[in-house]
Amino acid sequence: xxxxxxxxxxxxxxxxxxxxxxxxxxxxxxxxxxxxxxxxxxxxxxxxxxxxxxxxxxxxxxxxxxxxxxxxxxxxxxxxxxxxxxxxxxxxxxxxxxxxxxxxxxxxxxxxxxxxxxx
Amino acid sequence: xxxxxxxxxxxxxxxxxxxxxxxxxxxxxxxxxxxxxxxxxxxxxxxxxxxxxxxxxxxxxxxxxxxxxxxxxxxxxxxxxxxxxxxxxxxxxxxxxxxxxxxxxxxxxxxxxx
Numbered sequence: 330x331x332x333x334x335x336x337x338x339x340x341x342x343x344x345x346x347x348x349x350x351x352x353x354x355x356x357x358x359x360x361x362x363x364x365x366x367x368x369x370x371x372x373x374x375x376x377x378x379x380x381x382x383x384x385x386x387x388x389x390x391x392x393x394x395x396x397x398x399x400x401x402x403x404x405x406x407x408x409x410x411x412x413x414x415x416x417x418x419x420x421x422x423x424x425x426x427x428x429x430x431x432x433x434x435x436x437x438x439x440x441x442x443x444x445x446x447x448x
Numbered sequence: 449x450x451x452x453x454x455x456x457x458x459x460x461x462x463x464x465x466x467x468x469x470x471x472x473x474x475x476x477x478x479x480x481x482x483x484x485x486x487x488x489x490x491x492x493x494x495x496x497x498x499x500x501x502x503x504x505x506x507x508x509x510x511x512x513x514x515x516x517x518x519x520x521x522x523x524x525x526x527x528x529x530x531x532x533x534x535x536x537x538x539x540x541x542x543x544x545x546x547x548x549x550x551x552x553x554x555x556x557x558x559x560x561x562x
Binding site: 333335360362364369370371372373374377379385388420422424425426427433434435436437438439440441442 | 452480482484489490491492493494497499537539544545546547549550551552553554555
């Protein structure tokens with residue numbers, strides 16, 4: 330498809346279980362971002378990849394959260410020993426290579442997200 | 449400490465009139481500002497952006513204005529259409545948003561009444 334694809338769309342897990350969320354970015358996009366969106370809030374940054382390199386993981390809330398993008402395309406966000414506060418929509422976004430001029434801002438393009446519910 | 453604020457949770461506008469959505473920010477290092485539109489159960493869709501070196505950017509019915517001294521930006525939609533009813537997020541980044549995380553506001557729900 331032409332857009333960012335995320336799976337599953339919905340995930341229900343029991344507290345303490347591990348979950349894995351998948352993101353398939355737009356073909357050719359070098360940058361990939363993960364965000365967490367709680368109910369009634371705006372998305373909040375979790376982590377950023379450029380190709381296969383994880384350049385920023387400052388937004389990951391705890392060491393239970395882990396993300397990878399081993400071949401520079403598909404990415405997986407893994408949450409271990411899930412807690413109720415992990416319930417949220419997890420959004421993935423991708424963008425093109427950044428240009429050289431100040432006018433060449435590249436927007437991030439978002440998938441439809443995975444809604445995670447922890448019981 | 450919210451760096452990007454959208455102080456109006458909701459806005460109702462008549463079809464055909466102008467919709468004005470506002471956004472304030474506190475971080476003077478922000479370099480790019482973007483507006484996203486979100487329908488229920490879908491991801492945010494990019495609408496329009498503006499660089500900090502400009503004060504206006506226009507794309508069809510959508511215009512974004514930036515007032516750097518006031519740390520304020522606004523999105524104007526003219527004329528408003530029922531299909532514009534959605535949640536609008538203001539976002540900012542301290543560098544090119546292609547390789548810099550976005551900081552989002554909480555969103556404003558726009559309802560366009562036919």
